[in-house]
Amino acid sequence: MHTINEQGADRQDEYDVLVVGAGPVGLTAAIQLGMRGWQVGLVERWPQRYPLPRAVVLDHEIARIVASLGLGDALRTFSEPAEDYEWRNGKGQTLLRLAFEDTSYSGWPFVNIFTQPRLEAALEERARALPVVEILRGWEAVDLAEEPTSVRLTIAENAGGRPTGDDGVREHRTLRAAYVVGCDGANSFVRSRMDTSMTDLGFHFDWLVVDVIPHDQDRVWSPRNLQLCDPARPTTAVSGGPGRRRWEFMRLPGETIAELNTPETAWKLLAPWDIRPDNATLERHTVYTFQARWADSWRQGRLLLAGDAAHQMPPFAGQGMCSGIRDATNLTWKLDLVLAGHADVSLLDTYTAERSQHLRHAIDTSVYLGRVICENDPAAAAERDKRMVADQRAGSAQLARMLPGTLTGGLLACDASGVPVEPAGQLGRQGQVRFHGRTGLFDQAVGIGFTLLADQDPREVLDDDALGWCERLRIRLLRITDDHTAEGPADVVDLDGTHRAHVAATGQQALLVRPDFYVFGGAARMDAVPGLVATLRDELAAGSVLASAR
Numbered sequence: 001m002h003t004i005n006e007q008g009a010d011r012q013d014e015y016d017v018l019v020v021g022a023g024p025v026g027l028t029a030a031i032q033l034g035m036r037g038w039q040v041g042l043v044e045r046w047p048q049r050y051p052l053p054r055a056v057v058l059d060h061e062i063a064r065i066v067a068s069l070g071l072g073d074a075l076r077t078f079s080e081p082a083e084d085y086e087w088r089n090g091k092g093q094t095l096l097r098l099a100f101e102d103t104s105y106s107g108w109p110f111v112n113i114f115t116q117p118r119l120e121a122a123l124e125e126r127a128r129a130l131p132v133v134e135i136l137r138g139w140e141a142v143d144l145a146e147e148p149t150s151v152r153l154t155i156a157e158n159a160g161g162r163p164t165g166d167d168g169v170r171e172h173r174t175l176r177a178a179y180v181v182g183c184d185g186a187n188s189f190v191r192s193r194m195d196t197s198m199t200d201l202g203f204h205f206d207w208l209v210v211d212v213i214p215h216d217q218d219r220v221w222s223p224r225n226l227q228l229c230d231p232a233r234p235t236t237a238v239s240g241g242p243g244r245r246r247w248e249f250m251r252l253p254g255e256t257i258a259e260l261n262t263p264e265t266a267w268k269l270l271a272p273w274d275i276r277p278d279n280a281t282l283e284r285h286t287v288y289t290f291q292a293r294w295a296d297s298w299r300q301g302r303l304l305l306a307g308d309a310a311h312q313m314p315p316f317a318g319q320g321m322c323s324g325i326r327d328a329t330n331l332t333w334k335l336d337l338v339l340a341g342h343a344d345v346s347l348l349d350t351y352t353a354e355r356s357q358h359l360r361h362a363i364d365t366s367v368y369l370g371r372v373i374c375e376n377d378p379a380a381a382a383e384r385d386k387r388m389v390a391d392q393r394a395g396s397a398q399l400a401r402m403l404p405g406t407l408t409g410g411l412l413a414c415d416a417s418g419v420p421v422e423p424a425g426q427l428g429r430q431g432q433v434r435f436h437g438r439t440g441l442f443d444q445a446v447g448i449g450f451t452l453l454a455d456q457d458p459r460e461v462l463d464d465d466a467l468g469w470c471e472r473l474r475i476r477l478l479r480i481t482d483d484h485t486a487e488g489p490a491d492v493v494d495l496d497g498t499h500r501a502h503v504a505a506t507g508q509q510a511l512l513v514r515p516d517f518y519v520f521g522g523a524a525r526m527d528a529v530p531g532l533v534a535t536l537r538d539e540l541a542a543g544s545v546l547a548s549a550r
């Protein structure tokens, strides 16, 4: 125990992992580690939660992750299916139209619009319910030192509304942990202590972001989510979650941020949308600079980055917060295995490798969409319109490539030349199942963690040594069946056929799925299952886990 404060008290607090930043990404990481039993210190500089909306989009994969934290019922109360996403020019012609299904292979609507403060409140309540997670609110990270077997983080009390920056009068504490994860936003303190360069695509546009609660809650918005690519004022008009609307207005040349970022300007820009002070409440307005940049390495020894600390992107693909929650989910099961001594520390190198390829896709999509809308030159906009309207009419519209849901390298079953063998890297499926008398989505009925899902009970083909190893790693060995009367200990009844269809579609008899829902690898026949399990075991143990990311 070692803390230095003004009174000279001496205290040091020990954790397995320290997470800096209690936004959605930090909270997710803390919960995922806490659910696995690790002692987590979650350090947050602000004494109170930020009460106003920011991110609005959660895709199906992220909805599945949020539900896997035990928050599925809560999520349904503050999110709604996005339904559509339309891009129009200044004349109202459609440039691009995406229709989103109300369901998806993750068991959740394909794209969801949600209210971030409600998500954060639910996450924080969940974190507080875990006795191993300690939330240190109102403490700011001020120093960080990596030592051979741990990291020392010094935090300073931040009692007032904003950090005073006057460290001399604040109480300090020293915390120690095996790893520190910086989820502390675009100006990350943790990143500032790492030796990582940043790649910046040079996409910088200022937008006024406005959140509104219309008083007429029955008003129908069609399309529900619109990007108005009018060079006179590029504008976003989308849902902000149940009962809310979000507008974004691009700053034009000659306008200053100061004159854009006022309630008067917000109301003036909202007026053409029939949103006025007498029929709506302005929840917040702020100017963001939309950027596309990322840290080139998200790990340095015992320091790791996730979320905005690792990357920032424009909001047009709705992938900013989703990417951060994907980071947390990719990282925490790996930290779990390393902390438990089940995997070589080099497993953590797959974190940047796996996430950065996926992230690059999200950033490229966001920037592609951003370049469509952030156009204030009428001539260039007219050219863009001609091209996109023609593509639209010809049915060859280059649909914004939403995320592929695939990993192309990392901890995956690979061939001899290090190339992942399909279906390795695919995002797994989730349907309705019954397991041990529980009925519901797979994660809620069965649980989360590594899963070996096969046509036949996998325990029949594994020897005692492999079975013991699977048990130590809490790998679930399951038979997926359409026999609704099946009640064996390994039987998962596939009520809507999702899982059997996926196994069959991949041409496999068994799939080994990672805790982040990506397929590690498949076995075309049951007699290949022991080899698949052995491959995972070898990869985790040998430190040779880095398949080339292409």
Ligand SMILES: O=C(O)/C=C/c1cccc(O)c1
Pocket: 056, 057, 082, 084, 085, 111, 225, 236, 238, 248, 315, 316, 317, 318
């Ligand atoms: O806030 C934005 O600019 C984008 C929102 C949005 C809405 C619906 C679907 C998406 O992929 C993004």
